[in-house]
Amino acid sequence: RMKPTSVHHHYRALRVFFRWCVRTGRLDQDPLADLKVRAPRTLPKVPTPEEVAALLRACPDTPEGRRNRAMVCLLADSGLRKEELRRLRVRDVDLVTRTVRVWSGKGQKDRVTYFGDATASVLRSWLSLHPDPRPEAPLFCTGSGDMLGPFGIGQILGRLSRRAGIRRIGPHALRHYAATSLMRSTGDLELVRRVLGHTTLAMALRYASVADEVIRAKFQAHSPVDHLWAGTSASQRRR
Numbered sequence: 001r002m003k004p005t006s007v008h009h010h011y012r013a014l015r016v017f018f019r020w021c022v023r024t025g026r027l028d029q030d031p032l033a034d035l036k037v038r039a040p041r042t043l044p045k046v047p048t049p050e051e052v053a054a055l056l057r058a059c060p061d062t063p064e065g066r067r068n069r070a071m072v073c074l075l076a077d078s079g080l081r082k083e084e085l086r087r088l089r090v091r092d093v094d095l096v097t098r099t100v101r102v103w104s105g106k107g108q109k110d111r112v113t114y115f116g117d118a119t120a121s122v123l124r125s126w127l128s129l130h131p132d133p134r135p136e137a138p139l140f141c142t143g144s145g146d147m148l149g150p151f152g153i154g155q156i157l158g159r160l161s162r163r164a165g166i167r168r169i170g171p172h173a174l175r176h177y178a179a180t181s182l183m184r185s186t187g188d189l190e191l192v193r194r195v196l197g198h199t200t201l202a203m204a205l206r207y208a209s210v211a212d213e214v215i216r217a218k219f220q221a222h223s224p225v226d227h228l229w230a231g232t233s234a235s236q237r238r239r
Contacts, residue, residue, distance in 0.1 A: 011037040046176045047169050052076050054164035055157070063129045063143070068156055070126040071140055073119040074100070075171055079178035079196045080113065081106060082153050082171035090127070091135035095120050102197070111197045 002010075014032060021027040052072070059069035075085060084102050092101045098120055102111050115123075127133055132145035140148055148156075153171050161168045175196065182192050193200070220226075 005039075008037055008039050011035075045173060046180045047173050049181075051164075051166050051169060052174070052177055054166050055160050055169060058160045058164040063131075066122075066126045066129055067140060068160060070119075070122045071153065071156070072160070072174065073122045074115060075174035076177050076181075077115040077119045078113045079175045079182075081175060081197075083150075085140065085171065086138075086148055086150070086153055088139040089135065090130070090133055090137050090139050093123060093139060095124060106197065109197070113195050113197065 011032075018027065018030045018032050022030050055072050056069055059065040059072070071085065074080060078100055080088075080100065080102070084106075087103075088100065092103070093099075094101075098115050098117070100113050100115065102113060104110065130137070131141065131143060137145060138147040140153075142148065157170055157174075158168055179192050179196055182188070182195060192198075
């Protein structure tokens with residue numbers, strides 16, 4: 001009854017485990033050696049701009065509401081993963097250069113990602129009420145200044161979704177929103193890859209399918225034959 005993506009996640013975990021068992025002599029052979037499970041090629045479910053706006057409207061003007069509004073904005077703007085967001089420290093966010101430094105992200109890789117002026121303004125509003133604004137303190141924390149729990153961000157977004165009267169939107173859905181918004185507005189796969197922290201363009205290509213109209217418009221503006229014909233006369237084209 002699992003979704004194909006969940007099946008593949010379990011398969012990957014078991015594959016790594018059994019290879020370790022063989023490598024360390026705990027098993028003579030890998031029971032999954034002849035089993036191949038391909039990752040499903042599915043398009044991400046992307047929130048609409050109206051849904052993201054509804055999430056932001058569901059955040060009241062209280063310390064907790066300002067924190068939640070800043071979380072939604074940063075997720076939707078920079079495309080951070082849930083754990084990357086949860087582990088951010090106050091010092092990791094630079095409001096002057098509009099950058100976020102991610103330490104030991106997926107694959108234990110460090111990277112820098114970005115956010116805009118509106119998100120910077122919302123972050124300043126939250127930091128003005130932060131219970132413990134020291135550089136080493138968690139950027140997003142509880143009322144007592146402690147780091148949010150592993151499921152805290154998802155639970156907060158679930159509550160905001162219910163309050164806004166929309167379908168449940170999780171942290172990864174906002175990451176998809178950031179990617180597709182960038183893709184639609186720029187058509188730049190390399191930009192999407194860099195902002196989201198993908199190692200290759202393969203993952204970023206998923207968002208190209210969602211933003212087909214941008215790719216189509218970009219091609220039509222740079223069609224090779226259109227440019228070829230633009231440099232020839234009408235008589236030459238008929239030959």
